[in-house]
Amino acid sequence: MKTLNPSFKNNIAILALGAESAGNFSVFRDGRIFSSDDFGDLLEEKNWIKYQASVLKYLKNNKIKPQIILTDLHPLYKTTLWGEKLAKKSSARFVQVQHHHAHIFSAVGDKILHNTSYLLPPAFYCIAMDGTGFGVDEKIWGGxxxxVESRKNKVESVKRIGHLENQVMISGDLAVREPARMLIGVLSKLLSNKEIYPFIKKYYTKNQFELIYNQLGQNFNCLETSSTGRVLDAVSILLGFCGNERKYKxxxxxxxxKNSTLPYSDLKPKITISEDKYILDTTHLFNYVISAIGGSASGGKYPSSLDKHRIAATAQLYIANGFYKIIKLSCRPERSPYSDEVEGSTKYYNQPNYNADSSTSLRGVYPARSGAQNDIFIAGGIANNKIISDYLISKGAYANTKIPRGDAGLSFGQIICYLLGK
Structure with missing residues (x-):
């Protein structure tokens, strides 16, 4: 167990059980956090048994009776179900923490570990990028x-201000194991089934493809997700860098x-507004990619047969640049540099002369108080992607350096989220 000292003055005993894909647990006691190593995927029975035994052994050996037990918001995670049982057995309070809230507060906590005098700004911004997580609206989040608004170093609100466009996971979790299913869902917004099949025929027979496509048309076992990971999976298989059978997470x-080189500079983020949230249009990204590799969806708007390695880098930079653009729009909506173009009920921000990759910094958007500075935090497994993280860090973002950015740091983030919001 790693001993971490965020200098919280609180005598409460807390057990945080993390999520599921990278099993870990943390305990808060006497102002310190004790965090376990990564037990691996808890869906594997041997990992789950070892994880449970380690939690119980640690509590027993250190004579800890948790007053609070924290788990993920997902109702069917093993850790959630077990945490609820433990809470009932020990008369502890059972609290669920939304997956991406835990991610972003792992980054906030990481910064506190580096600087224990750090105070939360009155308002700051966070970006969570990963594969999947159960959202407060019961949809699958991930981008x-x-x-976040705070007062006197306590969090008062966490508002979801934007996300990646929702795309369809055909057959749910099977689309994680077979990225081509994700690609079919995205391309269906741009192409007919006859136009899609040439991009897919390497992975499915004609009959298999028709079954999957009809499943999408009937919306049978199809889940929408704003996942960054699923979008990048689909780009990877479209460019031919991965196969349709995932060998590891x-x-x-x-x-x-790995196959990325220098990005092109001709693809700018397209942001829409829907239900008071900024949406990064990822279908626009795929329109660019299929045209750039010789497809026809954009009607020749982009040059064909561009270098796939440069396209790969461009796609990842599109995500990073798009998130940065969302934050900038949120910082100063009343002084937005974008022209408005209303299309139906959706407002578009896509002025070609504006480059979100500008020298304008996010710092100083709000006046700092009590020595605090204004920050943007990035977290989640995709924050390990250097193209995306390096871009955002160059804009002043903070990413974990002590605590894992992915799910292996989630239990730590759950505790920080609870303590700062208490």
Whole structure:
């Protein structure tokens, strides 16, 4: 167990059980946090058994009776179900923490570990990028922008201000294991089934493809997600860098990053507004990619047969640049540099002369108080992607350096989220 000292003055005993894909737990006691190593995927029974035994042994050996037990918001995670049982057995309070809230507060907590005198600004922004997480609206999140407001170093609100466009996971979790299913869902917004199949025929027979496409048309076992990971999976398989059978958790994205070179500069983020949230249009990204590799969806708007390695880098930078643009719009909506173009009920911000990759910094948007500075935090497994994280860090963002950015740091983030919001 790692001993971490964020200097919180609180005598309460807290057990945080993390999520599921990278099992870990943390305990808060006497102002310190004790965090476990990564137990691996808890869906594997041997990992789950070892994880449970380690939690119980640690509590027993250190004579800790938790007063608060924290778990993920997902109702079916093993850790959630077990945490609820433990809470009932020990008469502890059971509290669920939304997955991406835990991610962003792991980054906030990481900063506090580096500087124990750090005070929360009155308002700051956070970006969470990962594969999947259960949202407060019971949808699958994974590419999220938040505005956090605080007072006297306590969090008063966490507002979801933007996210990636929702795309369809055909057959739910099977689309995680078979990225081509994710690609079919995205391309269906741009192309007919006959136009989609040439991009897919390497992975499915004609009959298999028709079954999947009809499943999408009937909306049978199809889930919408704002996941950054699923979008990048689909880009990776479209460019031919990964196959349709995932060998390990982040394989498609790792191969996409590994095969990236210098990005092109001709793709700018397209942001829409829907239900008071900024949406980064990822279908626009795929329109660019299929045209750039010789497709026809954009009607020749982009040059064809561009370098796939440069396209790969461009796609990842599109995500980073898009999130940065969302934050900038949220910082100063009353002084937005964008012209408005209303299309139906959706407002578009896509002025071609504006480049979100400008020298304008997010710092200083709000006046600092009590020595605090205004920050943007990035977290989640995709924050390990260097193309995306390096871009955002160059804009003043903070990313974990002591605590894992992905799910292995989630239990730590759950505790920080609870303590700062208490």
């Amino acid at each position: 999220e922008a938040f505005k 982040h394989e498609p994205i790792d191969l996409l990053e």
